[in-house]
Amino acid sequence: MRPDLSQNTIERYMPEENVWMQMTIPNTPQLAAFSWCVADDKLIILGGSDGNLLNSDFFIVNFVAKTCEFKPTDFDFSTGMGHLVYRSKQSELQHIGGFNSFGVNYKYKMGATDLDALSSCHSYVTSQSELELTNNASVYYPAL
Numbered sequence: 001m002r003p004d005l006s007q008n009t010i011e012r013y014m015p016e017e018n019v020w021m022q023m024t025i026p027n028t029p030q031l032a033a034f035s036w037c038v039a040d041d042k043l044i045i046l047g048g049s050d051g052n053l054l055n056s057d058f059f060i061v062n063f064v065a066k067t068c069e070f071k072p073t074d075f076d077f078s079t080g081m082g083h084l085v086y087r088s089k090q091s092e093l094q095h096i097g098g099f100n101s102f103g104v105n106y107k108y109k110m111g112a113t114d115l116d117a118l119s120s121c122h123s124y125v126t127s128q129s130e131l132e133l134t135n136n137a138s139v140y141y142p143a144l
Helices: none
Strands: 010-014 019-023 035-039 042-049 054-062 067-071 083-087 092-096 106-109 122-127 130-134
Touching (some): 035 092
Antiparallel strands (some): 010 019, 035 042, 054 067, 083 092, 122 130
């Protein structure tokens, strides 16, 4: 029997009341091991696993409007456990690493239809708070 990796329950913590509130948002995915970030008060989800397979699905969950928008991707691979970063000044998402990425990182301009590969495709951690994208063949973690 396969374990349940996720449930279709969405909960929101209300710190002022110290209470968890259940929410219903139609069409939200049931996933684990996905990349995520918050952008303009929306939860952005990319990839992940349904417990059997990795995927390249892309969702934008709006908790205020209680909507979940699916956006098709042009990834040549399915991904999981990458890092998703939102750069508000550029209104751009960057997907870094993850299963099956083969070191290729992607960017997505909010409102666009495609994800584009970044020219620098590997990660280099320069400190606990800095990450540089380089063309090196490996990921380097210097002593921190």
